[in-house]
Amino acid sequence: MIRASEFLGSGHNGIVYLLPNQRVIKIFKDKRICDKEYNIFMKTRKSKYFPKVYEHGDYYIVRDLADGQRLDKYIKKHGITKEISHNLVKLIVEFKRLNFKRLDIRCKDLYLKEGFSITVIDPKNNYSKKVNYPRHLMKGLNNLGVLNEFLSVVSEVDPEFYKLWDSNFKQYLETTIK
Secondary structure (H helix, E strand, O other), rough: OOOOOOOEOOOEEEEEEEEEEEEEEEEEEHHHHHHHHHHHHHHOOOOOOOOOEEEEEEOOEEEEOOOEEHHHHHHHHHOOOOHHHHHHHHHHHHHHHHOOEOOOOOOOHEEEOOOOOOEOOOOOOOOOEEEEOOOHHHHHHHHHHOOOOHHHHHHHOHHHHHEEEEEEEHHHHHHOOO
């Protein structure tokens, strides 16, 4: 199966291949990490933001391909739009609905499909680590130079989120600069 597959990438936790049937297989280095990611996918299986899982073993998961473009690469090329910003806020609302403790995700773990819908590819510690605002997401958007545009939309959509996210992120920046 792997010989007939296309290498897509590797990271801290494993390696990913595109299978001939347009699904992906992620092969993990650590069984515990594989189990954690699989459990998150099972708890989120009814959410439109997460790929469908077809199979898993001790060290692998076979799931739908997240087609589209990685969020950070898209923004670097085209900038951010109100629609993307709205969809990012909706994603965090979905995280809350799913009872995630970690309301955060990295830009590189989000894929934009046609119509700017979002798919999460690499959920980590969402039910174990407590983060009450999207710090990594905001850090990525800040590095891409679009954080103010994003926060402008957040302030329109949900003023409470805006207050919490803006103040927490400013505090985070102050502690990392020192």
